[in-house]
Amino acid sequence: MALTESTMAELGSSATDFTLPIANPEVDGREGLHRSLSDYEDAEAMVIVFLCNHCPYVKHIEDALVDVAETYQERGVQFIGICANNPETHPADSFERMTERAMEKEYPFPYLQDESQEVAQTYTAACTPDIFVYDSDRTLVYRGRFDETRPDQGDPHGGDLKEALDELLETGEVTVDQKPSMGCNIKWKPGKKPAYA
Secondary structure (H helix, E strand, O other), X not given: OOEEEOOOOOOOOEOOOOEEXXXXXXXXXXXXXXXXXXXXXXXXXXXXXEEOOOOHHHHHHXXXXXXXXXXXXXXXXXXEEEEOOOOOOOHHHOHHHHHHHHHXXXXXXXXXXXXXXXHHHHOOOOEEOEEEEEOOOOEEEEEEOOOOOEOOEOOOOOHHHHHHHHHHHHHOOOOXXXXXXXXXXXXXXXXXXXXXX
């Protein structure tokens, strides 16, 4: 495991649309086996989280992330999870295992596979978990950590993310201090590792 921090993408950048296979298509009542960012254009805000199944940093926050997603989706915030890891070198992150994980943990949000790793590169995702929050115009207003805890170092609560979302929903902007997320590096395919990683 290579401990990696998020790139802290430039605030104010726009979310890029994508269409990816969904591991848990029953989650949102929509038809089809793919989901696009534009499917959720009515959401008040968008939280995109690059996840995977095996990373201890993801496992550490997973239950708390599910709770936060359930709470804020009731307030109009759409969460999307994306796994971009190479399933050939990390079979625990295969599409089949993604489906199992989403069912086991009862993910309340779409869990998508970025097999080409192009979406991760577009968003400059570097680690798992890596969190990006966009406002109603799909402008990046927060990127960084879930909270200050780490595996075996405190109970996860999502305080940083919740503070950003509360401020966004209440004032339309985010002014909270933003610190990088930290976790396992994304497992890039040969020749796919971007310059920023």
